[in-house]
Amino acid sequence: MTTPEITAALLIIGDEILSGRTKDKNIGTLADSLTAIGIRLREVRIIGDEEDAIVEAVNTLRETHTYVFTTGGIGPTHDDITADSLAKAFGVSIDVNPTVAEEMEKVYAQRGVEMTPARLRMARIPDGAELVRNSVSIAPGFVLGNVIVMAGVPSIMAAMFSDVAPRLKRGAKLYSETLMVRRPEADISDLFAAHQKMYPDVIMGSYPSFLDGKFKTELVLRATNEQNLKKVVAELRAKLVEKALI
Amino acid sequence: MTTPEITAALLIIGDEILSGRTKDKNIGTLADSLTAIGIRLREVRIIGDEEDAIVEAVNTLRETHTYVFTTGGIGPTHDDITADSLAKAFGVSIDVNPTVAEEMEKVYAQRGVEMTPARLRMARIPDGAELVRNSVSIAPGFVLGNVIVMAGVPSIMAAMFSDVAPRLKRGAKLYSETLMVRRPEADISDLFAAHQKMYPDVIMGSYPSFLDGKFKTELVLRATNEQNLKKVVAELRAKLVEKALI
Incomplete structure (x- = not known):
């Protein structure tokens, strides 16, 4: 365990994940990225594109974790309501951010793309938020209080995380070692539980899998x-080794 | 929208998902399976192997959804605490289920495997629960109230879902149609929002992606x-077609 522990929650926003239409890839990426910099991901929630649900989840999670990361719902369409929901959760106002709008107009002009009202939606940033840039698209994410709002498209999410990572407090790095046992979990679990009891400061988990009719267990x-x-x-x-289990 | 709507929440239990060590595959599978039988998955939570967190999440979710599905934490090791946590959440007692223990002993004897205290842990079933069988391993899941407790190993989870699915109430099937537009989301979002307004009974979502420098959007x-x-x-x-967008 790290002292003081830096914890995080991840809130994934999007009907498409819940319906099965889109398979989430951000949980695994962000879990790896956070673990690597000593931030302990303690909880993930996936909810739909509903303002009440977003406001409630954000307000619950930001009280209990050092950071809350959100993905999804910051695009230009009618179901992209994350920025407005965040403003509501924090009780701050939200409007088109002039700096962002200007940058977007410049980039779109270069590309010969029109600045539509829909595109301008992506420049809506809650009052008091800091921008999170990314190398893939011009539309930014933002940091509001301890909540980091990122896009749902995995390549854009990863780019936004890279931008924000240097600004985060980090915990002590957690080192990890794995022992592979070609046996079902139950063969080693008494021995393993006794070892955990001897060393409570080491986090021990055992992960069984079953492939081609063979059990194996990673410790x-x-x-x-x-x-x-x-x-x-x-x-x-x-x-x-003594018990001939490995 | 279906009337009456049958809703579900999924609770994934396991430190290994939160640390990034194991990449979850059950969310996508279960989202697809539930959508196919007209049950609307409305929320997913991933939490660690901690009794308080499990009890709280189970008790919150079972109040607000027709069904709660859990995966993970029903194996033989010290960090497998789902069954005991469920008993605590429901305020019922838990002990080794004699039918299950007998079946396990029979199968282990055939395989020449010893019935250890660790293996016997997998026969702990809360009072009043119905068993959920699977074709992969002898250790069962169970249904307690409106909560369906399944294994975390994806092949076993899928087999347990197949066993329990015929016992579930089903909603009206949700049909789905997709239009692919080879444009960024913002090009079509005003038109799409207007269409959603015209037909509020149809659930409409737009899903952008970015690959090889090209944006595309699925409606x-x-x-x-x-x-x-x-x-x-x-x-x-x-x-x-009229606006030459497709």
Whole structure:
């Protein structure tokens, strides 16, 4: 465990994920990215494009986590209501941000694209928010309080996360070691539970899988102290070898 | 919209998803399966292996949805606490289910596998629960009240869903039609929003993507009345053709 622990929640906004039409790719990417910089993702929620649900989820999650990341709902269409819902959740006003609108107009003029009312929707930024840029599209995300609002398209989400990452507080990095056991989980679980009891500071999880009629189990140990982690893993391996389990 | 609407929430339990170590595959599968039988998935939550978090999430979600599906945390290891947490959430007792234990012993004996205390953990079923079988492993899931508890391993989860699906109430099937537009979302969003306003009973969403430097947008229309849906889609297509957008 890191002290002080920096925690995060992820809120995915979009009917298309809930209907199965779009398969989410952002959870896995963001989980990896956050773990890598010592921020512990503690909760994910996926909700539809409904203002009340967004306001409630944002207000619940921002109270209990260092950061809340949202993806989705910041495009130009009628169902893109994330920015307006965020303004409502924080009780701040929202309007077209003149700096953003000007930049968008410049880029669109270069491309010979018209600045429509729909496009101008993407320049709506809540009062007091900081912009989050990305290298893929001109429309920005934003940071409002401890909430980071990003696009749902995975390449744009990843670019926005890269822009915002240097501004985030980071926790102690969590090191991770994996032992692979070619046995069903139940063969090793008593031994593994006893090892967890001996070393409560090391986070231990066991992850079974079943492929081509064979069970295997990955034992994952994680800790902020790399040297101690290696010692605890070596001891576990020795116990497994002794019982001919590995 | 279906009347009466049958709704569901999905609760995914497991530190490994939040750390990024395991990439979830169950959300997409279950979203597709539920949509196919007219059950509307309205919310997904992913939480860690923590009893308080599980109890709170289960009790919140089961009040507001027809069904709650859980995945993960029903294996034999120390971090598999879903069954005990469910018993706590419902205020019922939990113990080794003699029928399940007997079946497991029989199967393990055939395989020459020992019945360890760890394996016996998988026979812990809350009082009053109905079993959910699967064709992959002997350890069952269960239905307690309106909560369906399934394994996290995707092949076992899918097999458990197949077993439980015939027992579920179903809503009216939602038909879906997609129009592909090779343009950025903003080019069509004013027209699309106006169309949504004309036909509020049809659920309309637009899903942009960005690949190899090209934007494209899929317009998805969904409704329980197939004939009406086809009419509304044809009209939208005609409008797009008229403006040379498709």
